[in-house]
Each structure stands twice: as C-alpha cells, then as structure tokens.
Amino acid sequence: MGIKCNLKLKGYVRLWDADTKELLKETHNMVVSDGQALTGNLLINAPGYDVGISYCAIGTDDTAENEGQHTLVVEASRAQVTQKSIAGNTITVSTFFVSGSCGIHIKEAALFGHSTATMTANSGIMFSRALLEYDNSGTPRNLMISWDIQIDKV
Numbered sequence: 001m002g003i004k005c006n007l008k009l010k011g012y013v014r015l016w017d018a019d020t021k022e023l024l025k026e027t028h029n030m031v032v033s034d035g036q037a038l039t040g041n042l043l044i045n046a047p048g049y050d051v052g053i054s055y056c057a058i059g060t061d062d063t064a065e066n067e068g069q070h071t072l073v074v075e076a077s078r079a080q081v082t083q084k085s086i087a088g089n090t091i092t093v094s095t096f097f098v099s100g101s102c103g104i105h106i107k108e109a110a111l112f113g114h115s116t117a118t119m120t121a122n123s124g125i126m127f128s129r130a131l132l133e134y135d136n137s138g139t140p141r142n143l144m145i146s147w148d149i150q151i152d153k154v
Contacts (some may be wrong), residue, residue: 006154009039011147013109013130018096018142025134029109029147030065035127038113053113053127054081056095056145062107065129072110072129075121077101081111094146103140107133111147 011029016022041049061073079101083094093111110129117124128147136143 008152008154009036009149010152011128011149013132014146015132015134016144016146018144025132027130027132029128029130030067031128032069032126033067034070034125038125038127048115051113051115051117053093053111055079055112055117055124056081057110057112058097058102058106059108060104062131062133065131069129070126071122072108076104078119078121089151091149092146093149094144097143097145099140099142102143103137105135105137107131109145
C-alpha cells in the first residue's frame, strides 16, 4: 500500500499603499483550475512550463470567482512580479503598481505564469483570482499587491 498525500493550494491577498505601507484591503483568493494545472506541469518540468508566476493584473469587474476562469473579466493593468519568497509552506509573491498604471476602481486581481505570460493583457496562464475592491481613481496611490499562497495537506 502506497502513501497518499493530497495537497491543497490556498491564498490570501493584501493591497497596500506602497509608500505609507498602509493596508488598504485584504481577502482570500481562488486558485483556479488552470493554476492547479500550472503547478502540476511546473513540478514535472513539462515542456513550455519553465516560468512560474511572473505577472499580476488588476481589473474593473466584480463577477464572482469560479474555478474555470482563464483571464480577468476586464483587465485594466498588469505589472511584473517584483518579489518572490518562500517560508515553510507559504509562498509570497508581491507586485508594485506605479500610480499612473493603477488609477482605476480596482475590483479584481489575478496572478499569471508560464512562458507565454507577458505585459500583454490576458497573456499567460491564470494561477489565481481575487475580488479586491479599492477605488484608486481619485488621487491614485502607488500600490503593492502581495499574495500569500499556502501549500497544505488535505
């Protein structure tokens, strides 16, 4: 009889004022089906899966998350991940958005990876999505979005 271990990916998203370090919003995120497949393909070094999570995008739609989503509903801006770290079973991925690129009413955010992920909207494979509402359209702030992704046993 073999040993069986089921893994669960879950996450938490925080939106910060990048200058003052004020926490503006926080919520849970959903690792979508494509994100689960991305993880598996990275683990087995599948062809074309040589780049992990590399971009974060924000958008303006508040449609509920579902596991079958492949892109943000209305992607408005995207930035390259600026920091990645791991401590124990928690991976932290952070992205800096300069005020000029995020002066919108943010309602959704997502992480993207794979070698096809670029600065182009909807590129790459979506790993996770969160509803994260914050109106940054009046006097836009520089923002930091950090994602804590836990890898747990079920």
